[in-house]
Amino acid sequence: MTDLTTPATADRQDGHLKRPAISFEFFPPKTEEMERNLWETIKRLAPLEPKFVSVTYGAGGSTRERTHSTIARILKETALLPAAHLTCVGASRGEIDEIVDRYHEVGVRHIVALRGDPVGGIGTPYSSHPDGYQSSADLVAGIKERHGDIEVSVSAYPEKHPESRDFDADIDTLKAKVDAGATRAITQVFFDNDLYFRYLDRVRARGIGIPIVPGIMPMHNFKQARNFVTRNGTSVPDWLAAKFEGLDDDAETRKLVAATVAAGQVQKLAKHGVDTFHFYTMNRADLVFAISHLLGIRAKSAQKAA
Numbered sequence: 404m405t406d407l408t409t410p411a412t413a414d415r416q417d418g419h420l421k422r423p424a425i426s427f428e429f430f431p432p433k434t435e436e437m438e439r440n441l442w443e444t445i446k447r448l449a450p451l452e453p454k455f456v457s458v459t460y461g462a463g464g465s466t467r468e469r470t471h472s473t474i475a476r477i478l479k480e481t482a483l484l485p486a487a488h489l490t491c492v493g494a495s496r497g498e499i500d501e502i503v504d505r506y507h508e509v510g511v512r513h514i515v516a517l518r519g520d521p522v523g524g525i526g527t528p529y530s531s532h533p534d535g536y537q538s539s540a541d542l543v544a545g546i547k548e549r550h551g552d553i554e555v556s557v558s559a560y561p562e563k564h565p566e567s568r569d570f571d572a573d574i575d576t577l578k579a580k581v582d583a584g585a586t587r588a589i590t591q592v593f594f595d596n597d598l599y600f601r602y603l604d605r606v607r608a609r610g611i612g613i614p615i616v617p618g619i620m621p622m623h624n625f626k627q628a629r630n631f632v633t634r635n636g637t638s639v640p641d642w643l644a645a646k647f648e649g650l651d652d653d654a655e656t657r658k659l660v661a662a663t664v665a666a667g668q669v670q671k672l673a674k675h676g677v678d679t680f681h682f683y684t685m686n687r688a689d690l691v692f693a694i695s696h697l698l699g700i701r702a703k704s705a706q707k708a709a
Contacts, residue, residue, distance in 0.1 A: 423698050424679040425451065426486075426616070429686055430459040431469035440686060441473070447688035449481055450702030451695050454679075457515050457556075460488035471505065478510050486556065487511050490519025491542050495534040503546055503553070513554045516542045516585070540579035547584035557581075559588035559615055561602040565636035570602075574609050581611055588613060589681045592620045592637050596671055617672060620683040621665040621690035622647070625657060662690045666697045673698065 427448055432438035445456070458473050460466060470487060477485040487506050489499065506514065518539040536542040543555050557580040560573060567573035577588060593599055599617055606615055622628045625647040629639050646664060650657045669680055680698070682691045 421678065422700060423673060423677075424454045425695060425698075425700060426454045426456060426679075426681045427691065428457045428459065428618075428681065428683045429473070431466045431473045432686070433469070437686070444684065444686050444688040445477070445481065445483070447692060448684070449483055451692070451700050453483065455484040455486045455513055457486040457488060457681075460490055460517075460519075467502070471502075474506065474511060475509050484513065485511060486513035486515050486554075488515045488517060489542070489546075490517045491531060491536040491539065492519035493532060495532055496536055496545065497534070499536060499542070500545065500549060503549055507550045507553065512552060513556065514546055515556045515558075515589070516546060516580075517558055518542070538576075538579070540576070540583045543580050543583035543585050554587070555585045556587040556589055557585040559590045559602070559606070560636065561590050561593045561598040562636055562638060570605055574605055574611070577606065578609060578611055581613055586613055587616060589616045590618045591635060592618050592632050592683065594637070594640055594643050594668070596668065596675070598638075599672070600675070614679060616679050616681045617669075617677060618681045618683060619665055619669055619694075620685070621694065622661045623658065623685060623687060623690065625661070626651065658690065662693050665690065666694045669694060669698060 429441060429444070432441045448456075456477065458470050458477070460470050474485045474487050477483050489502065491499070494502075503514070516539055531537045536545055539557060543557060546553055546555055557577070559577055560567070563570050563573040564576070567576065580588075590599065590602075599615075603615055620628065620632070622643075625644075629644070633639060643664065646660050647657060650660065669677075672680070682694070684691050
């Protein structure tokens with residue numbers, strides 16, 4: 404295993420452990436109730452001072468306007484730095500360029516650039532727009548060409564992308580995105596830390612030096628989450644499934660188990676030198692806030708009180 408960051412257990416500032424860097428992912432709300440819930444979540448998590456917060460983008464651009472309005476409101480009403488998700492799916496190059504320009508105009512300086520899922524859903528053949536960007540690397544290059552001051556993050560796959568022939572081909576894709584201008588990769592969800600470290604070794608062996616930030620998802624609803632992540636190529640270990648057995652009708656205990664599992668995962672990653680984490684919040688604050696607390700991350704008000 405290769406440790407390429409300073410272990411959090413050894414890195415101290417003013418006698419205290421170095422604060423890990425965190426970021427959060429939200430999805431744009433579909434209803435007024437979901438919008439209220441999202442903003443309650445944002446208000447709860449904002450005092451933890453994440454490095455950035457990202458807002459997802461629906462398949463085929465289905466949430467394009469909601470994503471934009473959520474990003475614009477974050478910029479207007481909070482001190483958070485938003486990152487907008489953007490995909491190649493279902494739009495011409497001109498349409499995508501216009502979206503990038505709109506984001507830049509309202510102050511967005513960070514985009515998460517993704518190829519996107521097939522219009523027919525995961526598992527169906529992918530086809531790019533005939534006049535569009537043909538790949539995520541192509542999209543990264545297009546963004547950087549139009550606005551060099553926009554930072555671009557991309558995706559990474561510790562278990563390789565489901566459509567990749569093998570790990571070599573998968574890392575070829577990542578390298579193409581880095582060569583196009585990406586400066587950070589955020590991983591797909593994983594539950595076995597060894598998968599992350601083995602992937603990191605492969606990536607570094609190819610000379611790719613950008614941060615590979617682990618994506619962490621607390622499993623609020625295990626069955627629903629398992630169905631979602633496995634469609635995207637993530638394996639769910641038997642030991643993890645066993646921890647949720649018999650809890651289908653016990654949401655409170657599921658929440659405690661989910662927090663324990665995710666907290667254990669990030670603490671073990673931190674002990675091996677990982678000092679940056681990206682949380683897939685599912686627009687819920689409770690578990691992410693608790694896990695951040697266990698990482699030693701405190702809101703400003705709590706730090707002053709201490």
